[in-house]
Amino acid sequence: MDWRRKMAAEPVFLRDDVVAGFLSYDELIPRLEEILGKFSRSDNTDVVQPVRSVIPLHQHNGFMGLMPAYIAYEDLLCTKTVAFYRRNENLHLPSTQATVFLFNPACGNVIAVMDGADITFKRTAAVSAISAKLLMPAQAEILCILGCGHQAVSHYEIFTKIFSFKEVRVCSRRLETAERFAARVQGPVKVFSSAKEAVHGADIIITVTNSSQPVLFGEWVKPGAHIAAVGACRPDWRELDDALMRDAVIYVDSRHGAAVEAGDIIQTGVEVFAELGEVLVGTRPALRNKTTVFKSLGMGIQDAVAAKLVFDKWKSSQ
Numbered sequence: 001m002d003w004r005r006k007m008a009a010e011p012v013f014l015r016d017d018v019v020a021g022f023l024s025y026d027e028l029i030p031r032l033e034e035i036l037g038k039f040s041r042s043d044n045t046d047v048v049q050p051v052r053s054v055i056p057l058h059q060h061n062g063f064m065g066l067m068p069a070y071i072a073y074e075d076l077l078c079t080k081t082v083a084f085y086r087r088n089e090n091l092h093l094p095s096t097q098a099t100v101f102l103f104n105p106a107c108g109n110v111i112a113v114m115d116g117a118d119i120t121f122k123r124t125a126a127v128s129a130i131s132a133k134l135l136m137p138a139q140a141e142i143l144c145i146l147g148c149g150h151q152a153v154s155h156y157e158i159f160t161k162i163f164s165f166k167e168v169r170v171c172s173r174r175l176e177t178a179e180r181f182a183a184r185v186q187g188p189v190k191v192f193s194s195a196k197e198a199v200h201g202a203d204i205i206i207t208v209t210n211s212s213q214p215v216l217f218g219e220w221v222k223p224g225a226h227i228a229a230v231g232a233c234r235p236d237w238r239e240l241d242d243a244l245m246r247d248a249v250i251y252v253d254s255r256h257g258a259a260v261e262a263g264d265i266i267q268t269g270v271e272v273f274a275e276l277g278e279v280l281v282g283t284r285p286a287l288r289n290k291t292t293v294f295k296s297l298g299m300g301i302q303d304a305v306a307a308k309l310v311f312d313k314w315k316s317s318q
């Protein structure tokens, strides 16, 4: 094939249900652990990922992010575009609209375009689960999820799959949303109408809201608990209050990303203790006995390894 035909070869398009069918947590978790570790190594030159570019869409109460990544040792070039809207819950439209592009790094042509919703839900939940494996207290019995949207579902799926909790609690801004969530997921859930009551005594708390104001307060949190803070991905958004941010040991996925995007970190001026990848490669410790916060923002490299898993599976199915 000459280069003109190669450039013109049509990319494959993989729909959401196809992507979902090819993406399993069992395969995703080790790949994410590997890439987070490589990203955080001080001698890393192999994993290139700028902080995402974001265009605010004020008129539509949303934003769009562009998330490119290149993983040299796998010659894997990928970009995700992701738009996030604070939808009126009554519209029942997904808040996240994502598309992942895989490229041929030698020529820059697109080889696959895939719906990015399932990749975004699963890889985010899988990274939170990795943080919990490393940082949650040894005898964690109670899991509490604040926010009952799409990310709450994927987080529930993976947390109940790989850990065993005595109790799983949920609370959302509106009681009906939490009740709908409880009816949708497979497994027992206790629905709370008060976030303060829901987090009381919880060993691990996941915040997956679209709130721009704190939803979790330090005075409610059991000392030694682990918090995976997944929402508040804009510098002017918050999920956690100042007291919690000041009292906890703060872990992030990317220090650079956190310095630009994490309202909870930027507005409190707290120091980041470690990247998750540094803990994975052993250059920073996991302080399990302290109250810990993992501030998640999401990374292009996470999408890239997930997209490669999907593409390889699709290819071998042809």
Ligand SMILES: NC(=O)C1=CN([C@@H]2O[C@H](COP(=O)(O)OP(=O)(O)OC[C@H]3O[C@@H](n4cnc5c(N)ncnc54)[C@H](O)[C@@H]3O)[C@@H](O)[C@H]2O)C=CC1
Residues within 6 Å of the ligand: 084, 087, 089, 095, 096, 120, 124, 146, 147, 148, 149, 150, 151, 152, 171, 172, 173, 174, 177, 195, 208, 209, 210, 211, 215, 229, 230, 231, 232, 233, 296, 297, 298, 299
């Ligand atoms: N860290 C990461 O890698 C990623 C983070 N996100 C962020 O995660 C968050 C959740 O995303 P989705 O689940 O897709 O959104 P969604 O719109 O499906 O769900 C958001 C939920 O938060 C609830 N909520 C809002 N204010 C609340 C409050 N004060 N207390 C309790 N619940 C409240 C809403 O009722 C809704 O159930 C968003 O902020 C999004 O930007 C999304 C993708 C990746």
Ligand SMILES: O=C(O)C1=NCCCC1
Residues within 6 Å of the ligand: 065, 082, 083, 084, 120, 233, 297, 298, 299
């Ligand atoms: O990593 C992602 O994907 C996202 N992070 C923040 C909010 C939108 C999607």
